[in-house]
Amino acid sequence: xxxxxxxxxxxxxxxxxxxxxxxxxxxxxxxxxxxxxxxxxxxxxxxxxxxxxxxxxxxxxxxxxxxxxxxxxxxxxxxxxxxxxxxxxxxxxxxxxxxxxxxxxxxxxxxxxxxxxxxxxxxxxxxxxxxxxxxxxxxxxxxxxxxxxxxxxxxxxxxxxxxxxxxxxxxxxxxxxxxxxxxxxxxxxxxxxxxxxxxxxxxxxxxxxxxxxxxxxxxxxxxxxxx
Numbered sequence: 695x696x697x698x699x700x701x702x703x704x705x706x707x708x709x710x711x712x713x714x715x716x717x718x719x720x721x722x723x724x725x726x727x728x729x730x731x732x733x734x735x736x737x738x739x740x741x742x743x744x745x746x747x748x749x750x751x752x753x754x755x756x757x758x759x760x761x762x763x764x765x766x767x768x769x770x771x772x773x774x775x776x777x778x779x780x781x782x783x784x785x786x787x788x789x790x791x792x793x794x795x796x797x798x799x800x801x802x803x804x805x806x807x808x809x810x811x812x813x814x815x816x817x818x819x820x821x822x823x824x825x826x827x828x829x830x831x832x833x834x835x836x837x838x839x840x841x842x843x844x845x846x847x848x849x850x851x852x853x854x855x856x857x858x859x860x861x862x863x864x865x866x867x868x869x870x871x872x873x874x875x876x877x878x879x880x881x882x883x884x885x886x887x888x889x890x891x892x893x894x895x896x897x898x899x900x901x902x903x904x905x906x907x908x909x910x911x912x913x914x915x916x917x918x919x920x921x
Contacts, residue, residue: 717882717883717886718886719886719887722790722883722886722887723887723908725759725773725775725790725883726775726788726908726909726911726912727911728759729757729759729774729775729788729912730757730911730912730915732757732758732759732808732809732810732862733755733757733810733912733915733916733919734915735808735862736808736810736860736861736862737919739862742860742861742862743860744810744812744858744860744919746919748812748814748858749812749919749920750920750921751814752779752812752813752814752920753778753779753813753814753815753816753818753819754776754777754778754779754812754813754818754819754822755776755777755778755810755811755812755813755916756774756775756776756791756810756811756813756822756877757774757775757776757809757810757811758772758773758774758793758807758808758809758810758811759772759773759774759807759808760772760773760793760807760808760809772793772794772807773790773791773792773793773880774790774791774792774793774877775788775789775790775791775912776788776789776791776822776898777789777898777912777913777916778813778819778822778898778899779920780899784917785913785916785917785920786897786898786899787888787897787898787903787905787909787913788909788912788913789822789879789884789894789897789898790879790880790883790884790887791822791877791878791879791880792877792878792879792880793876793877794876807861808861808862809859809860809861810859810860810861811857811858811859812857812858812859812860813856813857814855814856814857814858815856817856818856818857819898822877822879822894822898823879823894823895825878825879826876826877826878827876827877827878828876828877879893879894881893884897887906887909888903888906890902890903
């Protein structure tokens, strides 16, 4: 037990240090690559895959890579990238986000949390403009139906949820009663990667920023999935 607590404290310290450490462009390329890998991992397994019907309706996608750990006090830290489908049907460049949460309660352990949030309407997509957003509080979030449960897809699309969550963890439910943590635009990362001072609305809904080649891999993959 003592060794576990020591390890958990070390991980928490590393999370704090990593957040304070200066970012490099290579760090951001690795984040894009890891987010593409998360989406590919989810789509590569019928038990976790997002059905084509859902992807066809998507107005936005947020791919999240987090670590969650705690012993009484809990910490959730990580990063995400967000993309939206513009009115012309094309997908935006991926914009970088910070994610995190601090909690208090009966908890112990640590895990990696990889998830994809599928935003089903413009209202959910525009939450990405907020300085601090929490889909669990600001939107109607439910666990998405999997491709393996295709017979239930039409029913899932008739409910009033505007955000569906898919994860590599079986049985995970995220809703209004579950703390999903906050997300904030990572302006520093976006400036560094795109060499531009444009903020989230311009990155997501304008054609002012030309995507670097490293961003096109994720953009092309999302475009193929959602066509």
